[in-house]
Amino acid sequence: MIVFNLNCTDCTFSFEGWFENTKDYNKQVKQGFVCCPSCNSIHIKKGLMAPNVARRSNTKLSKSNKSIASKIKNLKKIIEKEFDYVGDKFTEEAKKIKYGEVKERAIYGEASVEQTKELIDEDIDVLPLPFSSKKTN
Numbered sequence: 001m002i003v004f005n006l007n008c009t010d011c012t013f014s015f016e017g018w019f020e021n022t023k024d025y026n027k028q029v030k031q032g033f034v035c036c037p038s039c040n041s042i043h044i045k046k047g048l049m050a051p052n053v054a055r056r057s058n059t060k061l062s063k064s065n066k067s068i069a070s071k072i073k074n075l076k077k078i079i080e081k082e083f084d085y086v087g088d089k090f091t092e093e094a095k096k097i098k099y100g101e102v103k104e105r106a107i108y109g110e111a112s113v114e115q116t117k118e119l120i121d122e123d124i125d126v127l128p129l130p131f132s133s134k135k136t137n
Helices: 022-030 063-082 090-098 113-121
Strands: 002-008 014-019 044-046 084-087 107-109
Touching: 002 022, 014 022, 084 090, 090 107, 090 113
Parallel strands: 084 107
Antiparallel strands: 002 014, 002 044
16 A cells, blocks of 8 residues: 545645556546545645655554554444444445435445446445455454
C-alpha cells in the first residue's frame, strides 16, 4: 500500500488516499473513482509528499507504522462488529437502502469497479476500505 497526499483543485481541500501503487492511483483517477470528501469533485491532484526511504529488511517497524496498522486493525474490528456484512450483494443492498426498500443501516461487502461506478452514478455514497472486506470466521 502507498499513501498519497491529495488535493482537490476545485475547493483546495487536502486529504490522504491509499492505493496499491502509482498505477492503481492513476487508473482510479482516470476512471473518476477518486473524489474529494469535502465537495465530491473528481478533479484531484497529488500533493507534495516526503519520499519513503527504504529500510533494511531486518529493521523493526517504527511506532508510527505500528500505530497506522493498529488503527486499521481497530477500524476493521469496529466495522465487522457494527456493520452488516452483505458480501457480493453490496450493490443490491445499497440501492435498497437508498430507495427506502429496506431499513437504513450500515453495510459493507464487495463490489466490482462497474458496480461501484453504478452506485456513484446513482448518488449512493461508497467508500473503499483499507483492508479486505471479505468476512473471515
